[in-house]
Amino acid sequence: MSDETLQFSEREALLFHSEGRPGKIEIIASKPMATQRDLALAYSPGVAVPVQAIYDDPATVYDYTAKGNLVAVISNGTAILGMGNLGPLASKPVMEGKAVLFKRFADVDAIDIELKTEDVNRFIDAVELMEPTFGGINLEDIKAPECFIIEQALRERMNIPVFHDDQHGTAIITAAGLINACLLTGRKLSEVKIVVNGAGAAAIACTELVKAMGVRGDNVILCDRKGVIYQGREGVDQWKSAHAAVTETRTLTEALVGADVFLGLSAAGSLTPEMVKDMAPAPIIFAMANPEPEIRPELAMAARPDAIVATGRSDYPNQVNNVLGFPFIFRGALDVRATGINDAMKIAAANAIAELARERVPEEVAAAYGVSHSFGPTYIIPAPFDPRLMEVVPVAVAKAAMASGVATKPILDIEAYRHSLRARLNPTTSVLSMAYEGARAHPKRVIFAEGEEEVVLRAAIAFKEGGYGTPVLVGRDDVPERLRALGVTDPESFELHNSRVSPLVPRMVDFLYSRLQRRGYLRRDCERMVNQDRNIFGALLLQLGEGDAMITGITRTYGETMRQIRRVIDPVAGKTPFGIHLLVGQSHTVFIADTTVNERPTAEQLADFAEQTAAVARRMGHEPRVAFLSYSNFGNPKGEWLDNIRDAVTVLDGRKVGFEYEGEMAPDVALNPKQLANYPFARLSGPANVLIMPGLQSAHISAKLLRELGGDSVIGPMLIGMEKPVQVAPMTSTASELVTLAVLAAGGIAR
């Protein structure tokens, strides 16, 4: 695969998969496994009790095991994306990928299963036998026509949802996009003329669903590799012939003349600009082959500027991809314990997704994108990480399941269900995704002050290839050569500043000397610092406007790096800089401050940290609930060092801030609702998500412990309160962590 528009190199894609624990998934125990007693409960003898209970009443399997939230993603690798039949082993990265998308987007636990057979019956038997294990079966990347036989048989034989995603997931999203594209171009579904290129799993299912939604059978022409599937064509199987058209046309080119819609579910590059030119006014072009579409949007738009164009890719507007559907559809189906996913549920999902795109985009989504996403030709369908999908689609699917009689555990209170869905996802992950999108919409110049370190170079490459902006590297003249060694073909597209030859040095020395002359430094000292110290040089680049943000921290201790930066950049007037670590789990984020700078903060400073951390939490989609932490709860036990924590609460009382705060309290009271209930006067409506630590010792130790031992991911520290966006990363940072900090700094989230 060679493609200059990809946001990463092949090497990076391989590294992403191989670094740390190979692959993308692991299994985590959801119960404690620490003591002998835990083990005795989890396994023999304790496990015998639920065994007997399930034997006595099989429905209790949903109470005592993970079955109800567990989906198998099953493939034999015969149609991997648009790459063809590369076999079960090679399909594993895609299936692991689908499994993590299930988790990320809808908190469904999923596991990949690759079956080594192209024999339809063996495949069916194998999957059928797995029914006790799973709450649902997601079939994936199995080629037509075998996929039709497999899915049909399994739906008949199994009593849990069986869903071939490439068929129905794709059809649902395509239908949603088509409804909206027709609305925008003033077309009725009953009148549109559609040409479908491809006659495999996805294409046939899309054809069937759009026909079920009102598109006339005689207005649809399907093509396969041999061209138009017309009535009377020899050697056409029953699934294709069910859609054979009465037509004189024989090729895709002929079929497309005057067509309103092109649905591509075939292979890369099969649609040419010439063909597009012959389509009807305001043509609708969905080029959905992955990873490379039937036509690139820029080519289609050049041929027909009046077109609405969608692809399956995330790097163009209008991503028509089944990822918008399958996580949320299974969420709804699992939550009502549906016995299957029927047409009513599919149509409900399509309409819910289509309607969502027509609604006003909430501020936080729009702001993170940096563009106004209002319904129109370049926004016919929501983005997959739009947090509203998690509420809207499962609710629509669950309601349709109940109305159509396939829900075995109906939901009585839909509003409560809607709330519980929202709580299953962590807004931080959406905000992070959107921060990345925002960076791509408004690429900035980010100074990587330690441009000679390999991890920094890899981060700079990833930052550039991701389209997040231009890396400005501080380093010697051999940096281009080193970039080349890391696979960069155009090192000159990276900005490079070498202090030994930079024409900016005299201005930098003037600037630095004007700041430091009354702090005991000579001009000579300043010259030396500019020439020899990359953090000072990098910070001066930032001051002189040669970058929008700066990242450093890999080569010096945090304290030393901060001292250097402070010589060049001041804190925001009246503020004390401080650090925040974020602990990001599946459904929660906790912000901890000050983890990096101030050893013994005063009450005023603690109050400042609370206010500023609350603001960061809000920017990341969380309603802040602040706890001032201590070993003591509201004076018990008494201690010498509690006054400034209590005073910080009083300072906030005086400031009339618009968020909840309380203290002093121990972490278990702050985080555990049962413990908090012992203090009914406490002014926190739920567990705290902003933890203000009493001093640097406890804060720093907690953050480091969490990073080293914690199961959740830790982001940070973010440096808050400096006049310019500068971030000091931990010395142990990976390239990905540096990129995240760069994106957060450039996007103004970490400030």
Ligand SMILES: NC(=O)C1=CN([C@@H]2O[C@H](COP(=O)(O)OP(=O)(O)OC[C@H]3O[C@@H](n4cnc5c(N)ncnc54)[C@H](OP(=O)(O)O)[C@@H]3O)[C@@H](O)[C@H]2O)C=CC1
């Ligand atoms: N955006 C999305 O969400 C999704 C996109 N897709 C994409 O759709 C494509 C097909 O996937 P799937 O249906 O699962 O695979 P299948 O193997 O079931 O079907 C592939 C179909 O494409 C046809 N085809 C291949 N090359 C051409 C060509 N040059 N011109 C016309 N037809 C062609 C084949 O024709 P023949 O029958 O003659 O062999 C076959 O009918 C893939 O690129 C896949 O990535 C799939 C699912 C979801």
Ligand SMILES: CC(=O)C(=O)O
């Ligand atoms: C998106 C998807 O499922 C495919 O391209 O096969």
Ligand SMILES: [Mg+2]
């Ligand atoms: Mg697929």
